[in-house]
Amino acid sequence: MxxxxxxxxxxxxxxxxxxxxxxxxxxxxxxxxxxxxxxxxxxxxxxxxxxxxxxxxxxxxxxxxxxxxxxxxxxxxxxxxxxxxxxxxxxxAAARIRVGSVGAPLLGHLLLAVKALLPEAEVTSRCRYSPLDLLEDLAAGRLEVAVLGDHPGQELPRPEGVALHTIATEPVFALLPATHPLAARDEVPLPELLQEDWAVPRPAADRTREYWSSVSALTGRTPCAPYEAEGRQLIEIVRAGLAVSLCQCTFIEVPGVVVRPLAGNPLWYRHILAWRDDGPLAAAGTEILSRVVEDYRSACTTSPAYALWQERNRGAPRAPHHS
Structure with a gap:
């Protein structure tokens, strides 16, 4: 022995x-x-x-x-x-890439980019409402890459070992019933929108609702929000004509709802791509980011409201986000 x-x-x-x-x-x-x-x-x-x-x-x-x-x-x-x-x-991990995402229109683009660059890898995904939960998963090694998002003044912290890269900073738009009088406007003043009943997401760690309220308060009003919902349920409340809400500018209109820019661009949202510095995607991160940004720009052209906004706001100052 x-x-x-x-x-x-x-x-x-x-x-x-x-x-x-x-x-x-x-x-x-x-x-x-x-x-x-x-x-x-x-x-x-x-x-x-x-x-x-x-x-x-x-x-x-x-x-x-x-x-x-x-x-x-x-x-x-x-x-x-x-x-x-x-x-x-x-x-x-190089043979298993775990992808996370908040409720943003970029998850599909990210999955395609990862599969194209690492065709032999097993790619899985899961979604979370809060970007802070996803950041924690990245820092703990439970994810290799994730799509995140934040708002001005609420920038996400950068955990040690995690790289954060801005994909795009875009305005937040109004989501209206197709029959609403404001739907006939090219853009909607936020003070007028605040005279309506709102459907809003639940208070959560991503602070979206807090951000909406803080910007609205600058007009002297806050949303009257009798309806708390997210995703498909929120859309159905708006479609029924019961409330108005806000959405990402690349939101694809469905029958019964319309998307309109807010006058003066008072609200903003930043899309972020994050990966671990020592993870299997670190070497390919720049290429993946480039592909996701390119796909995002292509997706923007499928949103008529956003395409028109971009044309009208070409060269205008952007939101005060830090890259």
């Missing part, structure tokens, strides 16, 4: 614990089991390592020698195991 790393850990644990009984508890072993283990180790090393006394165990001179060497060796072994585990995770 050869001496193994686990044997050195047993010797160090016995010395630290000061008794076989306490060492057995720490190592999840029985007292007879650890006693038998120690006898085998002592047989391999050719002498007694501990004096068994009523007060506990005390290292012998040979035990002191073994402990000194073990305590010098084990930290390096632990570092080696940590480094190899990290390297193994990176290699396995």
């Amino acid at each position: 050869d001496l193994e790393i686990r044997h050195l850990r047993v010797v160090c644990t016995i010395a630290d614990a000061g008794s076989l009984t306490r060492a057995a508890t720490e190592l999840h072993m029985t007292q007879p089991g650890i006693s038998a283990q120690l006898r085998r180790i002592e047989a391999m090393l050719g002498g007694c390592l501990f004096d068994r006394r009523q007060q506990g165990t005390v290292p012998t001179p040979l035990g002191e020698l073994v402990l000194g060497r073990a305590q010098a060796i084990l930290p390096s072994i632990d570092e080696l195991l940590t480094d190899t585990a990290r390297a193994t995770r990176r290699m396995s």
Whole structure:
């Protein structure tokens, strides 16, 4: 039987614990089991390592020698195991790309870009309402890349080890019932929109609702929001003519609702692409970002309201976001 790393850990644990009984508890072993283990180790090393006394165990001179060497060796072994585990995770992650996204129109573009650059990888995705949850997943290594978003004055923090890159900063538009009088306008003044009942998302960590309210308050009004909903449910409330709301400017109109710019561009949203600095996409990140930006620009042309807004606002100042 050869001496193994686990044997050195047993010797160090016995010395630290000061008794076989306490060492057995720490190592999840029985007292007879650890006693038998120690006898085998002592047989391999050719002498007694501990004096068994009523007060506990005390290292012998040979035990002191073994402990000194073990305590010098084990930290390096632990570092080696940590480094190899990290390297193994990176290699396995290269074959498995986990993608996250908030409710933005860019997830499909990102998935296509990843698949094009890493055709052999297994690509999966999941969505979260809050970008902070996705950032936490990225920082913890539970995702390799994600589409995020924020608003002026509410810029996302950059966790250590995570790169954040702006895809686009765009205005927020009004979402109206197709039969609403304001739908006949080319653009909608926010103060007039605030005279209507609103459908709004629930208060959440992404602070969208807080941002809408803070900008609205600058007009002297805040939204009267009897309806709290998201996604398809919010659209159905607007379609029914019960409320108005806000949406991303690339929102694709469906029968019964229309999208209109807000006069003066008071509200903004920033799309962000994030990936881990040490992840499998770090080397390809710039190319993936380029592809997603190109696809985003193509998607913008499918939104008539946004295309018209871009033409009218060419060269105008953008929102105060930091890249």
